[in-house]
Amino acid sequence: MKKIILLILLMASPLLMAAGGGYYIGEKVQTNIRSTESLRKGAKTYMNYCMGCHSMDFQRYNRVAADLELTEDEMMNGLVLTDAKFTDKMTIAMDEVQAKQWFGKAPPDLTVIAKARGLDWLYNFLINFYADPKSVTGWNNLTLPNASMPHVLWELQGVRTAHFETHTDEEGNEHKEFKNFETVVAGKLSEQEYKDLAGDLVNFLDYSSEPAQLTRMAYAPWVLLFVSLFTFLAYLLKVNYFRDIH
Ligand code: HEC
Missing domain, CATH: 1.20.5 (Single alpha-helices involved in coiled-coils or other helix-helix interfaces)
Incomplete structure (x- = not known):
C-alpha cells in the first residue's frame, strides 16, 4: 500500500511543480526558438556568465555551433572563454565537493533544466534577484527563496531591494507578501534590455534541453x-x- 501511495505521489510530482508549488511567477516569457539571433545572444550570455559554475554536460560545442549557424572560429574564439576543443562536451572543471563548500550546494548541470523547471520559472528566477543582507551570498530570490546562487548578472540589472508586507491571518499565522522592488544601484542595462537578455538566455536553455526541436519545428x-x-x-x-x- 505504501509503495502505491509513493508511486502516485511520484507520478503527480511534475504536476504539483507545474501548478506553481508556491513559486513566485510574476511574468510570462515570450521566446522564439527559431530566432537564431536570439539563441546566439543567449549562448553568449551563458558562456560569459553561467559556464563558470554550470556545466552543460549533454551538449557539445560543435553541435551548438552547427545549430546556431556559427563557424568553428566564431564559436571557439568569439563565444568560448576556455581552451576547450571544438568537439568537446561542454563540461566544466569545478570540483563538486569544493563547490558545495563554497555555495552550500553544487550548481546543477543546466542542459535539461528547461524541461525540469519550465521557461516561465527560469525567466522569473533570472529577473527576480534582490539584495538581502541576511543571506550568506548577500542575495536572495523571489522565485527560489534562499537560493544559494549569487546574482551573477547584477552589474547588468543593477542592485534592488525587495519590500514585503506581513499579514497575520485569523489563526495567528504570519504571511509575508511581496510588495515591490526598489532599485538602489542602477544597472548597465535598462529594465527592458535586461528582460530581453534574460529572455534570450531562457530561449538558449530551452533549445539546449532539446536541440531536435529546431528540426521538429521546421517539419511541422x-x-x-x-x-x-x-x-x-x-x-x-x-x-x-x-x-x-x-
Ligand atoms: C558563482 C557560481 C554560479 C554562477 C556563475 C551561476 N550560478 Fe546558477 N546556481 C549556482 C548555485 C550554487 C545554484 C544552486 C542554488 C540552490 O539550489 O540554492 C544555482 C542554481 C541555478 C538554477 C536553479 C536550478 C534549480 O532548478 O534549482 C538555475 C536555473 C541557474 N542556477 C541558472 C544560472 C544561469 C542562467 C546563470 C548565468 C546567468 C548562472 N546560474 C550562473 C551558482 C552559480
Missing part, C-alpha cells in the same frame, strides 16, 4: 500541408463515391 508546416492536401483529396474521393448514392 510541411506535415500540416500534407495533412490538408490529403484531407482535400479524401474529400474529392468521397464526393466521387457518393455521387450515385441517393
Whole structure:
C-alpha cells in the first residue's frame, strides 16, 4: 500500500511543480526558438556568465555551433572563454565537493533544466534577484527563496531591494507578501534590455534541453500541408463515391 501511495505521489510530482508549488511567477516569457539571433545572444550570455559554475554536460560545442549557424572560429574564439576543443562536451572543471563548500550546494548541470523547471520559472528566477543582507551570498530570490546562487548578472540589472508586507491571518499565522522592488544601484542595462537578455538566455536553455526541436519545428508546416492536401483529396474521393448514392 505504501509503495502505491509513493508511486502516485511520484507520478503527480511534475504536476504539483507545474501548478506553481508556491513559486513566485510574476511574468510570462515570450521566446522564439527559431530566432537564431536570439539563441546566439543567449549562448553568449551563458558562456560569459553561467559556464563558470554550470556545466552543460549533454551538449557539445560543435553541435551548438552547427545549430546556431556559427563557424568553428566564431564559436571557439568569439563565444568560448576556455581552451576547450571544438568537439568537446561542454563540461566544466569545478570540483563538486569544493563547490558545495563554497555555495552550500553544487550548481546543477543546466542542459535539461528547461524541461525540469519550465521557461516561465527560469525567466522569473533570472529577473527576480534582490539584495538581502541576511543571506550568506548577500542575495536572495523571489522565485527560489534562499537560493544559494549569487546574482551573477547584477552589474547588468543593477542592485534592488525587495519590500514585503506581513499579514497575520485569523489563526495567528504570519504571511509575508511581496510588495515591490526598489532599485538602489542602477544597472548597465535598462529594465527592458535586461528582460530581453534574460529572455534570450531562457530561449538558449530551452533549445539546449532539446536541440531536435529546431528540426521538429521546421517539419511541422510541411506535415500540416500534407495533412490538408490529403484531407482535400479524401474529400474529392468521397464526393466521387457518393455521387450515385441517393
Ligand atoms: C558563482 C557560481 C554560479 C554562477 C556563475 C551561476 N550560478 Fe546558477 N546556481 C549556482 C548555485 C550554487 C545554484 C544552486 C542554488 C540552490 O539550489 O540554492 C544555482 C542554481 C541555478 C538554477 C536553479 C536550478 C534549480 O532548478 O534549482 C538555475 C536555473 C541557474 N542556477 C541558472 C544560472 C544561469 C542562467 C546563470 C548565468 C546567468 C548562472 N546560474 C550562473 C551558482 C552559480
